[in-house]
Amino acid sequence: MSSHTAPTPAHERSQAEVIDPAYSTTCLSPPQSRSETWLYPRAEFECFLLARLRRDVDSLKLKVGYPGVFHVPAATAYFRIFLQPGVLDLNVVGDLSASLDGHPLDVLLGDGREATLMTGDEGTLLLKVAVEDPAVAIPSIQCALDGWEASTDGIHYTPATRDRAQFAMEPPAIDVPLHPLGGGRYDAGREILAHLDIASETAPRLRVGESIAEMENRDPAHAEQTTALAQTALGRWRTPLPLAFRYAAVESDAPASIACQALFAPAQYRGAFHADPELDRIWMRAAYTLRLCMHPFMLDGIKRDRLPWLGDLAISLMANAYAFADPLPVRRTLAALGRSGIKEKHLNGIVDYTLWYFICHDQHQRFFADRPFLEAQYPEIRDILDDVLRIADAHGGLLPDQGDWCFIDWSELPKATALQMLYHWALVSAARLADRMHDVATSTRCHAVADTLRDRLADTAFDDDAGLFYAIPGRPDSGFFRHPNFLAVLAEIAPDDLSTHIADELATRGMPPVGTPYMAALECLALHRGGRSADAIAEIRRIWGGMLKREATTFFEAYREGETEAETLAFYGRPYGRSLCHAWSSAPVALLPMIAFGCEPAADGWASHNAAKISVLGEACATIPAGDKTLILESRSGQVNCAQSDFR
Numbered sequence: 001m002s003s004h005t006a007p008t009p010a011h012e013r014s015q016a017e018v019i020d021p022a023y024s025t026t027c028l029s030p031p032q033s034r035s036e037t038w039l040y041p042r043a044e045f046e047c048f049l050l051a052r053l054r055r056d057v058d059s060l061k062l063k064v065g066y067p068g069v070f071h072v073p074a075a076t077a078y079f080r081i082f083l084q085p086g087v088l089d090l091n092v093v094g095d096l097s098a099s100l101d102g103h104p105l106d107v108l109l110g111d112g113r114e115a116t117l118m119t120g121d122e123g124t125l126l127l128k129v130a131v132e133d134p135a136v137a138i139p140s141i142q143c144a145l146d147g148w149e150a151s152t153d154g155i156h157y158t159p160a161t162r163d164r165a166q167f168a169m170e171p172p173a174i175d176v177p178l179h180p181l182g183g184g185r186y187d188a189g190r191e192i193l194a195h196l197d198i199a200s201e202t203a204p205r206l207r208v209g210e211s212i213a214e215m216e217n218r219d220p221a222h223a224e225q226t227t228a229l230a231q232t233a234l235g236r237w238r239t240p241l242p243l244a245f246r247y248a249a250v251e252s253d254a255p256a257s258i259a260c261q262a263l264f265a266p267a268q269y270r271g272a273f274h275a276d277p278e279l280d281r282i283w284m285r286a287a288y289t290l291r292l293c294m295h296p297f298m299l300d301g302i303k304r305d306r307l308p309w310l311g312d313l314a315i316s317l318m319a320n321a322y323a324f325a326d327p328l329p330v331r332r333t334l335a336a337l338g339r340s341g342i343k344e345k346h347l348n349g350i351v352d353y354t355l356w357y358f359i360c361h362d363q364h365q366r367f368f369a370d371r372p373f374l375e376a377q378y379p380e381i382r383d384i385l386d387d388v389l390r391i392a393d394a395h396g397g398l399l400p401d402q403g404d405w406c407f408i409d410w411s412e413l414p415k416a417t418a419l420q421m422l423y424h425w426a427l428v429s430a431a432r433l434a435d436r437m438h439d440v441a442t443s444t445r446c447h448a449v450a451d452t453l454r455d456r457l458a459d460t461a462f463d464d465d466a467g468l469f470y471a472i473p474g475r476p477d478s479g480f481f482r483h484p485n486f487l488a489v490l491a492e493i494a495p496d497d498l499s500t501h502i503a504d505e506l507a508t509r510g511m512p513p514v515g516t517p518y519m520a521a522l523e524c525l526a527l528h529r530g531g532r533s534a535d536a537i538a539e540i541r542r543i544w545g546g547m548l549k550r551e552a553t554t555f556f557e558a559y560r561e562g563e564t565e566a567e568t569l570a571f572y573g574r575p576y577g578r579s580l581c582h583a584w585s586s587a588p589v590a591l592l593p594m595i596a597f598g599c600e601p602a603a604d605g606w607a608s609h610n611a612a613k614i615s616v617l618g619e620a621c622a623t624i625p626a627g628d629k630t631l632i633l634e635s636r637s638g639q640v641n642c643a644q645s646d647f648r
Contacts, residue, residue, distance in 0.1 A: 008623040008632050010272035017277070017284040019190050019553055020269075020291060021176055021262065028266035030172040038093075038140045039079060039160040041150035042376050046336035047071045048138045048166060049296050050308070057306055060241055061226040063574065064305040067349025067405065071339035074152040077139035079127040079160060081148045088117045091142035093166070094129040102126075113142075128154075138166060158376050163332075170242075171295045173261035178248065184256070185215065185249045190553035191581045192262040193244050193292055193302045198237045200256035204229065208245035210303060210580040211569055215247040217576065224303055224576050244303035244581065246553065265295035270625035270647070271323040273592050275617050279537075282544045282588045287323040289554040290316055290586035294326070297333040301557060301579035308333045310353040311407065312584040313360050315521055319589035321367035325625035330364055331373050338380050342387045351404045352419055354388060355426035357381075362429035365436060369605025369627065378437050385430050385442070389449065392423070397452065398473065399423050408483055410558060411515030414471035417461045417484035421469075424453050425491035436604075454493050467501045482511050483519060486526035503530020516558045517543060521587030528595045533616040536595050540588055547585075555585035593622040597633045597640055601626070611642045 011025045022029045038045075050070060057064055083100070090096075091113040098105040101123035108116040119125065129139035141148075142165075150160035176194065178186035188194070191210060198204045206227040209215030217223065225244065229237040242263050250256050273283040293299040297308040298316040310333075317330050337347055338357055346354040361381060365374055392399050401416045408415045408422075431446035460473040461484070469485055472478035485502045488494040494502055505511075506527055514520050520543050527536040547559050550568060557579040558571060571578035593599050598612030599622070606626035615635035624631040625647065632643045 008272060008621075008630070009634060010274045010621040010623040010632075011269070013274040013621065014272055014280045014284060017280045019285060020264075020288045021190075022174055022264040022267075023269060025269050025272070028268050030174050030264055030266055032266040033168070033172060036142055036165070037162040038091075038142045038165050039148050039150065039162060040138065040140050041074070041077050041152050042158045042161055043071065043335040043339040044073045044077065044138055044152065045140070045161060045163045045166065046297075046332045047339055048073045048134070049169065049332065050336045051135060052169075053297070053307060056241055059226075060243075060306075061223075062304055062306060063224060063572070063577070064307065066305065066307055067345065068337075068347060069340045069344045070336075073134040073138045075132070075134045075139070076128065076130045076152070078151045078154045078157075079129065079141055079148055080150075080157065081125050081145060082123070083119055083125040084122050085119050088119070088125070088143070088145075090115045090117070090127075092127075092129055092140070093137050094131040094139040097128045099126045100124070140166060159372070161335075161376075169296055171263045171265045173263050176260045176262040178258060178260050181247075183249075184251055185247065186258060188246050188248070188260060188262075190288070191244070191246050191292065191302070192260070193242045194260050194262040195242050196239050196248060197232075197259045197261070198229065198250055198252075198256055199235055199258075200237065200250075200252040201235050201254040202252055203231075204237055204250050204252040204256050206239070207249040207251075208243050209247050209576065210245060211576070212247050213565070213569060214576040215245070215249050222575050224574070244301075244306075263295070264291070265329075267291055267294065267324045267326065269323060270325050270623070270630065271589070271593070272623040273589075273596075273620075274622070275592070275596065275620035278541060278545055278548070279592060279617075279620075281548060282540060283592050285548070285553060286319065286544065286555055286586045286588040289581055290319045290323060290583055290589060292554065292581055293583035293586075294320070294324070294329050296329065297336065298329045298583060300584060301582040303581065304577070304579045308337060309348050310337055310356040310360060311348075311350070312518070312582075314356050314363070315518060315585075315587050316583040317360055317363055317367070319583075319586040322590040322593055322624060325368075327364065327368040327370055327373075330360075330368070331370065334361060334364065334373075335377065338377065338384065341380065341384055346404050347384075349405055350407045351399060351401070352407055352422050354384065355399075355419075355422045357384065358426040358429040358433065359422075362432050365433070365604050366601055367605070369607070371436070374433065374436060378433070378439075381430070381433060382439075382442060385446075388423075388426070389445075392449075397449075397456065409515045409519040411512070411519075413481045413483060413512065414475075414478050415483070416472045417457070417469050418471075418481070418487055420453060420457055420461070420473065421484055421487035421491045421493060424450050424457075424493050425487070427453070428492055457493065466505075467498065468505055480509070480511055482506060482514055482523055486523045489526040489529055490522060499526070499530040501530075503527050503532040503535075506530075507532050507535040513560075516584065517555060517582075517587065518584035521584075521591060524587070524591055525594070528591075533595050536591070537616060540591060540595075544585075544588055552580065554581035556580050557582035557585065559585075593624055593633070596620050596635065597622055597642075599624055599631065599633060599642075606631075612640055614638050615640050
């Protein structure tokens with residue numbers, strides 16, 4: 001199992017703030033159960049998982065709207081490989097037929113899913129695997145040989161995807177003690193995703209909540225997840241699916257006891273950060289927030305929505321890279337959400353989330369150098385890009401913010417200019433993806449469109465006197481808002497001197513605040529890149545530190561200073577609708593080492609990196625997973641030292 005050769009200073013000095021009951025810096029925890037990998041056609045496994053997750057969300061009665069068009073896995077799959085003469089043993093899900101260079105082969109079926117083939121000649125082996133209902137199971141094979149290609153139509157083949165068995169996807173569980181509060185009420189001590197087992201001679205009644213107020217709610221109309229129990233044996237009851245909560249209450253007409261098994265995707269805290277107790281606590285709880293949302297995709301929240309979204313992924317991908325360096329949930333999310341393209345609807349049903357798709361693919365390569373994945377996904381990336389360019393061309397070169405859902409943020413603001421900033425960011429990201437694939441034509445096209453867009457925004461959406469972009473192109477009266485301006489910095493529209501000015505204005509001008517930690521994270525990053533790193537740290541203390549003052553063990557979907565307790569819990573017009581564990585609020589995991597040490601990859605997979613010589617924090621240290629290396633940074637009196645060691 002991979003491990004550090006020794007704990008780093010950042011790991012050691014931040015130990016006091018650990019809140020994760022499955023925390024480990026030396027190995028995957030909880031241990032990963034042995035699960036041989038299976039072979040699937042591209043994105044079929046990921047789309048199968050997403051369909052199953054959506055059914056679980058319905059079963060839990062989570063109050064989720066999940067727009068978009070999603071690929072339905074195929075009932076038939078084809079697998080091929082060039083084979084030498086001999087005996088081939090397989091496991092298979094589905095009915096199997098085989099041929100060698102077009103000539104049928106006999107298949108010897110064993111117990112369960114076992115199959116054996118015998119070939120007397122070399123040639124191309126073709127397997128056809130079919131299932132009755134791909135909602136229940138999808139065609140797949142298990143074989144130790146490398147080099148398999150797979151297809152769903154028998155015509156277009158790509159390298160087969162290796163992933164876990166489709167029937168063993170719930171993460172391992174650990175026992176988490178529940179502290180009695182009296183009256184049948186319990187506190188897990190932190191937010192968890194868990195099964196509850198109750199022993200009671202009569203049918204018990206269960207309530208759970210991310211807060212005490214939510215747990216105490218007895219109005220079914222205000223319940224955010226079902227707490228119906230299934231009887232597993234005489235006097236034993238269990239939650240059929242895991243619930244998200246910190247607090248639980250059991251009522252029964254007979255004496256009752258409760259046990260809790262919390263689910264955790266196996267993870268190793270490769271990254272760490274230490275500066276002072278408040279920032280240490282913010283980093284650790286942000287990492288724990290993310291960790292709870294890392295199975296099997298990068299989910300947005302464990303109570304709501306418990307589904308993957310591309311805008312959320314932009315933050316959670318980055319945080320994951322600095323804490324766990326686990327590309328698999330990112331890869332699954334991009335594969336599943338991009339599979340259907342945008343012929344019918346934008347990805348996730350949101351125009352800006354289609355743009356985040358390109359940005360996230362670019363960032364995934366930047367942090368993980370996952371070229372085989374890019375090669376497999378690139379035709380789809382290019383198809384979606386063609387559709388985005390076609391939509392913009394039909395609207396005079398700008399993406400429309402009307403008609404389709406344009407989200408940007410949960411805040412009231414005109415969004416047209418902010419959307420074009422994201423469009424520019426997506427174009428330069430797509431150009432970088434094309435460059436990696438040596439696709440000169442697509443790269444040239446993206447750069448040309450981006451240059452035209454940048455010039456147009458300078459002419460129609462920029463106020464020379466204020467040095468800021470206003471909210472709607474061609475409408476100077478639309479006013480100044482934060483979003484189009486910090487996005488201009490991040491989207492590479494604003495040159496260095498303008499980025500500095502914009503950061504100054506963000507730090508001092510009274511523009512309306514952002515609506516969520518999602519956008520606050522991007523604003524903090526823009527402040528840092530514009531030279532206002534101390535202000536970015538202050539914002540992290542204000543927003544995430546403000547949630548700590550609310551006794552947060554994980555970070556919320558939204559936060560506003562001065563909220564009452566009831567306002568903190570409410571969202572979407574529902575008294576307990578706000579998610580108190582939301583992955584888009586995990587940004588400090590990446591922001592703190594980025595801002596304190598200027599440490600980011602300068603080449604894909606951390607082949608090279610940047611680090612500042614002077615830190616905005618006088619005394620701090622960080623550990624950053626950098627591919628097969630571990631970066632160890634330490635600041636004393638503002639001077640930064642950077643060392644690295646092998647990760648093994």
